[in-house]
Amino acid sequence: MDQRISFVTLAVADLDASRRFYLDGLGWHADLDVPGEVLMIRAGEHLVLSLWDADQFEGEVGPIRRGEGLAPMTLAHNVADVEEVDEILELARSAGSPDVAPGQARDWGGYTGYFADPDGFRWEIAHNPGPIGQVVLSPSSREEVQTNEHAQPIGPQIAGWTPPPQPDLERIEGVHCTLEPLTAAHTDELFVELGSIDPSLWTYLGEDPITEAAPFAQYIAGRLADDSVEVLIRDADGVARALVALMRIDPEHGCVEIGNVLLGPGLQRTTAATEAMSLLARHVFDLGYRRYEWKCDSLNAPSRRAAERLGFTYEGTFRRHRVTKGRSRDTSWFAMTLDDWPRIRAAHDAWLAEDNIVDGIQRSPLRASARADTGL
Secondary structure, three states, X not given: OOOOOOEEEEEEOOHHHHHHXXXXXXXXXXXXXXXXXXXXXXXXXXXXXXXXXXXHHHHHOOOOOOOOOOOOOEEEEEOOOHHHHHHHHHHHHHOOOOOEEEEEEOOOOOEEEEXXXXXXXXXXXXXOOOHHHHHOOOHHHOOOOEEOOOOOEEOOOOOOOOOOOOOOOOOEEOOOEEEEEOOHHHHHHHHHHHOOOOHHHHOOOOOOOOOOHHHHHHXXXXXXXXXXXXXXXXXXXXXXXXXXXXXXXXXXXXXXXEEEEEEOOOOOOOHHHHHHHHHHHHHHHHOOXXXXXXXXXXXXXXXXXXXHHHOOEEEEEEEEEEEEOOEEEEEEEEEEEOOOHHHHHHHHHHHHOHHHEEOOEEOOOOOOOOOOOOOO
């Protein structure tokens, strides 16, 4: 099951009252409005708030538990500053909210208040200055956004911006792995590891499985002829185990992508694999890059999980983006930025720390994101 929510459905006693509150009072817009049955409002890129007539709800889902007290859930709307919290609470009051709790500073560092809709469902209006609070804001709502002379929102100035150099690397040694620039001389030893890998590992790459030495040599030569920075990964014993590329390199804007990842069986689901990914991210950000991207076929669940586990943030899906091996491909985009990296680096360092490893196994999971069931 993908880690996402598509609909939040609320059973409402009076659909007309809900329509007046949300559409007329709060100024929202309906994507689907079936009188007497349901009102659907797009609340995010892939999230819909569904207000369902209570009788219709019970007819399909089952009896609603009724009683005194609050519904044991809240809906949240995050904003960029404290003043906007108070403004929205006042809007809810004027829209007819039966219960508005004024904004308060909270001991976790934020500022929140609450209002109830006609059915008593509580909305939390929140200013959360922490990283998670910024992630959920729309681009125009972020605190760093400025306003130009035309009253238009614009991004912040970057003082003294200097494009970083090409992310070429010399040998980088970690505790569990070593990174080296790929050369043609590595072809034979890589073929030993990658020439007989599970064919399914080629499914989402541009090539079909390569199981013979001559085509594999051509494959390596093709990667070396590209503009990407091709990287060989060795395990702690010095055995060549994997290939990865720094690609779509754009120093002018400080952006680079990690891709064409091909892990041999000796590196899959190992500490060395995670350390290799961490070392590459450190290399990129130490050079001064602002954005580090990870893209994959949207159907490639292991790659999506790996990106999330390593700390990349899902940013959306480009539909009908490419034609790969004659198939239509939607591409999922993930990225981490220089703002994210200090937090992610600390999570990587804690996971890789010697005191977190007992008998070769990490005691606590990698908390760069919530996902841990992947090969990296």
